[in-house]
Amino acid sequence: MEALLGPRGRLSQVLPGWEHRPEQLALAREVERAFGERRVLVAEAGTGTGKTLAYLVPAALSGRKVVISTATKTLQDQLFHKDLPLVQHGLGLDVRATLVKGRANYLCLHRLERIEREPALLGPGAEEAWAQLHAWAGRTETGDRAELELPDDFAGWPRLSTTRETCLGARCPLHEACFVTRLRARADASDIIVVNHALFFADLALRTSRGSGEGVLPRYDAVIFDEAHALEDAATEYFGTAVSSFRFEDLARDAQVALEPADARAGMLAALALKVRGQAESLFSSAPRALGLLSESAIRLTPALLEPLGRQVDGVLEGLSALGAFAAGAEEPEVQALGRRSSELCAELDFVRRADSQDHVYWAEGRGRGVALRAAPISVAEALREKLYKSVDTLVFTSATLRAGNSFGYFCRRLGLLDEAGEPVHPLTQLAVPSSFDYPRQAALYLPTHLPEPNQPGFVQSVAAEVLSLTEVTGGRAFVLFTSLRNMDAVHALLQHRLPWPVLKQGEAPKHALLEAFRATPSVLFATSSFWEGVDVPGDALSLVVMDKLPFASPGHPLTAARIEQLAAQGEEPFSAYQLPEAALALRQGFGRLIRSRADRGIVALLDVRVSRRAYGRQLVQSLPPARRFRSLDALGEWFSAGAAVAAVPAE
Template sequence: MTDHDVAALLGAEGPFAREVPGFAPREAQQRMAAIVAEAIEERDALIAEAGTGTGKTFAYLVPALMSGRKVVVSTGTKALQDQLFFRDLPRVHSVLGSRVKSSLLKGRANYLCLYRLDQSVREGHHDRVLASQLATIRAWSARTRRGDRMELADIPEDSPVWPRVTSTPENCLGTECAFFDDCHVVKARREAMEADIVVVNHHLLMADLALKQEGFGEILPHADAFILDEAHQIPELAGQFFSQSVSARQITDLASDALAECQGVTGAMGLLLEPVEAVQAIVKRVRLAMDVLPAKGAFGELERNDAVHDGLTELRDVLAALSDLLGAQAERSRGLASAFERAQMLSLRLDRIVEEHSDADVRWYETWPRGFALHATPLDLASPLRAMRMSTDAAWIHTSATLSIAGDFQHFARQLGLEDPRTLSLESPFDYARQALAYLPQGLPDPAARDYTDQVVDALLPVLEASNGRAFLLFTSHRALRRAAELLEGRVPWPLFVQGSAPRHRLLEEFRASGHGVLLGAASFWEGVDVAGEALSVVVIDKLPFATPDDPVLQARLEALEYAGINPFMGWQVPTAVIALKQGAGRLIRDVHDRGVLVLCDPRLTTKGYGKLFLASVPPMPRTRSLDDVKAFFTAVDTATP
C-alpha cells in the first residue's frame, strides 16, 4: 500500500468517511498519515506538530496498522493510554477490518502481584480500611483477566494498599515465583511480545529504554517504529529517567520488606531486626533535619547542614551494614536474595549521589511532608536520548500540538538530540479568526508587582460578566491561585471550582455540568484538559509560564548553556515557556463549534521583545486590547446561538 493509499483511507471517499458518524475528512490529517507511513517505511525520525482538531490519533494509527510492522505507540498518561487502546484503536481496527494484533502494556506497578497479595493476606492487617481494601482486591483477583488496577476505581490510587499488592523490579521473584504462570505482569508482556501494535505510556517507555528497569526490553528491540504522542513531554521526562535517584520511601520499603521476608526463615528475624530499625530511624531523623531547608534545592544545601550531612553519612553506613547482613542470608530464600539485591542497589546509588558523582550531573533533593528523595540528573539529555534511539534501529515519530516555537522546531530537536530531522507542521482546521479572540488587558503592572494578582482579578471581572462565567483561570503559581480564589469567593455569582478543593476529575466534571462555572487551576490544568462546548468560553493566563528559577536543575542547565555560548534566556527559558503557553491556550477551542476569548494578562507580551515569539506561537486569532471588543464578541455569540 502506498503512502497515497494510506491517506486516501482518511479521505472523502474512504471507509472512515463512510463508517464513522460525524467524521470530517481533513487534508492535514491525510497529509500526516502519508508522511507517518513514509517515516515508518524508511525508519526515519519525524517531528510532526498537529494543531488541535487535526485528528492526529487516526493520522498515526491508520499508517501504523497498515504498515504490517511492529509499532510501539506511547502516550503521555495512563488515562490517554486507556483511551487510545479501548476507544480509538478498536474504532480504527473495525473500520479497516484489520486483523492486526494489539496489546496494552503498563508499568509493573499497575498490575496486581499475586505473590505480594498472598504475602499481605498471610501477614494480616490491623488497620480496618486497609484490611477491607485488601479483601476487595482479593475478591477482584479471582475474576480479573488483566489484573490492571485501573479496573478497581473504588480503591484510591494513593491508597497504601497498592504498594503492598504490586511489585517493583527489585522485589519481583521472576521465574522463581510460585505464581509465575498466572502472573499478570508476565502475561501482559507476553501479549506485547506477540502483538504488532503495543500501546505504552512515556513513563514505561523511558523507564525501560533509559534504565532497562521495567524489563520489557525483550519487546523494544523488535519494534520497527515508535510513535510518541504528546511528545513535548519527553525532554522533561527524560530528565527524570536518566537521573539516579534514591528516595526515603524506597529505603523504608526495603527495610519492611526485608523483615517480611524473615517469616519462616529460622533466626533471620533476630539478625535483621536491629539493622532494619536503625535504617528506619535514621531515615526519619534525616527527614526531620531537612525541615529547616526549602522543599527543593541544590545538594550543596544538604552538605552545608551538619545534621543532614551527618545523618546521610550514617544512613550510608547502616544501609551498607544491612546489605551485608542480607547478603549473608541471601541463599536461604528467594525473597531474602531479592531484598539483598535491592539493598545493594540502593546503597550503591546513595554512595554515587552523595560522594562519587560526576560533574556532568546536577545533584539536588526534594522533600515531602514525610519523605525525601536525592537525585543526580545529567545536564545533557540529548546524548542519552540519541543513544537510546540508535539502539533500536526504528522509526521515531514525535507528535503533539505543541512542539514548535513560532513554527521553528530547533528547540525541541536540540533537546532530543535529533540532527536534521524531518519536520511537519499542520495547521488546526479550526477557523480561529472567526471562533476566537485574544484579549490583552491594558494597564496591568509588572508581573513582579505585589498586587499583580489583585489587578489581574479586577481586569478579569468585566470579561467574566460578559461571558457569564464559563472560564478557566490558569495560574503559574499556587500562591496566585489561592489569592485569586480569595478575591473571587463571595464576590461573583458563578460557581467556583478551585484546584486542590476536590480531585481533578471531579472538579472538571462539576465544571462541565455547571455550565457557567469558573475554574481556577495551576500546573496540571494547563495540559490534557478537554472541555468542548459552551461550558468553557474564556481561558485566562495570568503570567507567562516561565519555569521557577529556583529549580536547581534548571539553574545548572542555564549555567551550562551560558558556558556553551548559548543565551540561556532565549535558548531555554523562553522556548520552554512558549510551549507551556501554547498548551494552556490550547484549552480554549476544542471543536469546530467552540467560540471563546483567550485573555493574556502578562504585559511583557507587548513590552518585551520576546513577547512577539509568544504571540506568534498561539493559534492565529484576532487580537484586541479593548474590553468593548470582548463584550461585542460575546454579544455576537449570543445572537448567533439559536
C-alpha cells in the same frame, strides 16, 4: 492512505459524521514514509487534525512492532479503547495490540497470597476495600487495578502490587501465572504496544543500564511519541534518581515480612532493616534545617552544602551495606530481592551525596511532609542518542505544540535529534500541519494593556479584578492558570467568596475529580502547571482560559538554573536558546486548553502586559493561533455575546 483516510475512503463509510481532513491525510502519508524509509519524523499537528488516526493507520500497516507512547494513562486508555478499535474493526486492519501500564498498576499474585493469610498487612480501615479486592482478584483476567473503583490514594494497594525493585522475577513461585508475565507475553506477540511516557522511559533506563529483561516492554522496531512536547521532562525524571524516606520505609516494611515469623533469621533481618529506617529517618528529618530547605521548595546540592549531613549519610550507607550482606547469604527470593534493593539504594544515595558529575544537577526537594534528594541529567540529548536513537531507526514525534517561533530547532536540539553543529543525527523530516479549527471565528485573545507588570505592586489585585469581569462575560466556565502557587493562592483568596459560581482549586481534590466537577457545573477553576497541558474539556463547560503571566520556567529551580548555566558555558544566550522557546511552547499549550472541537468558542486572556511592551512578548503572541484580538473588555463582551462568526479582523 487515500483508500482509508481519503475523502471517499473507508473511514468516511464507517464513521458517521466523519469529515475528510487534508491535514490528517498529509500527516498519515509522512508517517508512512517514515516507516518505509526508516526515518525520524517530527510533526506538529494542530488540534483537531485527527493525528491519532494519522499515525495509527500507517503503524498498523507497517508490519513492524511499534510502541506508541502518550503522556498520560488517560490518553493511553482513550487511544486503546476508542481509536484502536476503529482501526481494527472499522477499517478492518488486522493488527494485534496490547495496552501496557507500569508494573505497579497490576495485582501481584505472590503478595496477594501473603495478604490472604494476613489481611491486617493491608493496613487499618481496609476491610471494606479488601472484600471488594478479594472478589475481584478471583475473576480478573488482567489484574489491572483500573477495573476496580478503588480510590486513587488507597494506601493498601502498594502492598498488593510490585515495582521492579520488589518483584521476585523468574524466582517467583507464581511467575508463570503472574499478570505481569502474561502481559509481557501478550505484548511480545503484539504489533502495537500502547504505553505512556513514564513507563517508556522507566523501561528504557532499565534496558540500557542492566540489559533487557527487567523491564515490561519486549524488543520493538519503531516508536511513535504522541504529546511529544512532554518527553524531555519524562526522560529527565527517569534518567535521574530520587532518594526519599518513603523508599526506606517500604524497604523496612517488606523486610519485616520477608521471612516467616518462625524462621530464626527473621528477627535479625527485621532489626537490620529497622536500623536503616531509623538512620534514614534521622537523615531526612535533619536535612531541611541542615540544607536550609523550605517546604514545597527546591535547593541545589553541592558537596559543600551536603557536608554537615556526611556522618548521617555514612550511617545509612553502612546500614544498607549490612542489610545487603545479610541478604546475600539467603536463598529465599524475597530476601535476595531486599539485598538488590539495598545495593541499589546504596549506590543512588552515594551518587547524590558525591554530587560531582558535571553532566548532572543535584537538588533537595521538600514535598509535603517528606524530603527527596534528587539528581538528573542537565540535558537528555546524549542519553537519548545512546539509548534510543542508536537502536531504533523509525521514530515519530508528534504534538500540537513542537515549534517555537515557527522552528523545530529548539525541540530537536533538546531531544538530541540534532548534533552540536545543528545536523540531524538520523534522516529527519519536519512537518507542520495546521489546525483544522477556524480560530478567528472560534477564539478571542484578550490582551489588556492597563494592568501593572507582574513584578509591580497591585498585580495580584488587578488579576483578581480582571478575572471577576471576564467570568461575568462567560458565566464562569473558566480555567484561571497561574505560573506560581503563591499567585494562585493570593487571587483565589481574593475571589473565592466573590465569584457567584462554584470555585475549584488545584490540590483540593484529585485532578480527575476536579475536572469532573468542572464539567458538571459552570465553575471557575484555579490551577497551575498541571492544568496547562493534557487537559481536555470540549464544549461549553470551558469558555475562558485566563493566564496570569507568561509561563517562563522559574530560574530559581535547580534544574532550570543548571540548564541556563550549561548553555551559557557553551557560548549560547540562555534567554533566547532556552527560556523563550520553552515559554512559547508552554503558552501555546495553555492556549490549547480552550478550543477542543470545531463547535467550541471562547476567550483566552493573557494578563501579562509584557506581551505588548516587550519585543519578546510580541514574538510570543505571534506564535499563538490566529484568534481575534481584543484590548477592550467591552468589545470582547460584545464579541462573546454576539456568538456569530466574524472573519479575521486585525487587532483593535
